[in-house]
Ligand SMILES: NC(=O)c1ccc[n+]([C@@H]2O[C@H](COP(=O)([O-])OP(=O)(O)OC[C@H]3O[C@@H](n4cnc5c(N)ncnc54)[C@H](O)[C@@H]3O)[C@@H](O)[C@H]2O)c1
């Protein structure tokens with residue numbers, strides 16, 4: 460396909476799929492070859508539709524293309540809103556051969572994938588991610604779902620897309636705060652697996668923040684490489700995939716505590732990664748210098764490095780108790796042995812965790 464700068468494959472046997480990365484791909488690429496039947500439902504939201512819906516529609520010429528436009532925001536990643544996708548599929552008489560297309564950020568992607576996993580017990584879907592966060596993380600790997608008031612992504616399914624089309628020029632319209640949110644997940648890959656990538660990010664953070672297109676494409680490609688390799692090794696999070704959850708045990712608690720309405724996902728993950736790093740230092744693994752490098756990089760990406768002031772250790776404990784990584788009631792944390800080397804463990808001194816969960820409140824006193 461023309462205009463593709465990078466291409467890679469998520470290797471999952473007969474469910475393997477390609478990721479295409481390039482500037483201006485949307486609308487230029489005919490995606491008909493990834494559609495099994497004659498019907499397509501594009502799922503998008505009220506912000507993305509005016510920007511990119513017509514280009515997306517053009518990628519499926521000759522097909523019956525229907526559209527559902529959801530309200531915008533994490534707050535709407537719910538059962539009620541999910542139902543609107545099913546309503547439209549039934550109203551337009553979509554069959555088992557239909558293909559759902561997620562056009563938008565991670566919220567649209569997670570909901571569309573979950574709808575595809577459920578509709579008539581499973582139909583195909585395609586990811587067209589339009590935020591940095593969705594391009595580097597959520598569109599790849601097949602985790603789909605919705606939130607519950609008691610916990611993040613608590614209802615969901617694994618379903619891999621048929622392909623992922625990343626048009627980096629969609630980032631030109633992305634608000635700065637959303638760019639930063641995506642950078643949190645990019646930094647995550649450096650921290651869990653790739654010290655060289657971390658150094659590269661330190662060198663190129665200004666270019667990324669300035670939306671330099673080749674630098675962004677490189678960061679997206681390297682992030683997708685990292686995610687694709689982990690997903691190929693452990694699709695359903697029996698082991699190594701849990702490392703992708705660095706910062707998320709704390710971050711998801713922050714998102715739930717604030718009602719999915721104040722903190723962006725990447726912002727919560729950023730503060731959560733600092734908490735995980737703090738715990739790793741208290742375990743004797745990371746150094747002051749490591750913590751300094753992590754916080755400086757996050758600050759340069761304009762991300763928060765502390766949880767909400769009002770959030771107490773008890774608030775954290777209550778919400779972390781439902782974390783999906785927990786086994787037999789024991790909390791498991793993703794921690795860092797060193798920069799670029801993560802581990803998931805339940806073996807830590809609870810006193811140390813308590814210090815981590817109270818540090819931000821003590822700093823205010
Ligand atoms: N499935 C996974 O593996 C995975 C991984 C990471 C995150 N997630 C989930 O992804 C969600 C976060 O995704 P997100 O950060 O993309 O948030 P989002 O989907 O809410 O999108 C962020 C904002 O940007 C807007 N937007 C999207 N594309 C745009 C564009 N090109 N120009 C202008 N505005 C645009 C959206 O309308 C929204 O207001 C969370 O629900 C998180 O749990 C899932």
Ligand SMILES: O=C(O)C(=O)C[C@@H](O)[C@H](O)[C@H](O)COP(=O)(O)O
Pocket residue numbers: 596600602611612644696700701703704707783
């Ligand atoms: O793909 C994964 O695996 C991840 O953990 C990626 C995370 O960035 C993402 O936020 C994911 O949705 C979290 O999954 P969850 O299982 O902890 O809800």
Ligand SMILES: [Zn+2]
Pocket residue numbers: 596644707724728
């Ligand atoms: Zn995440």
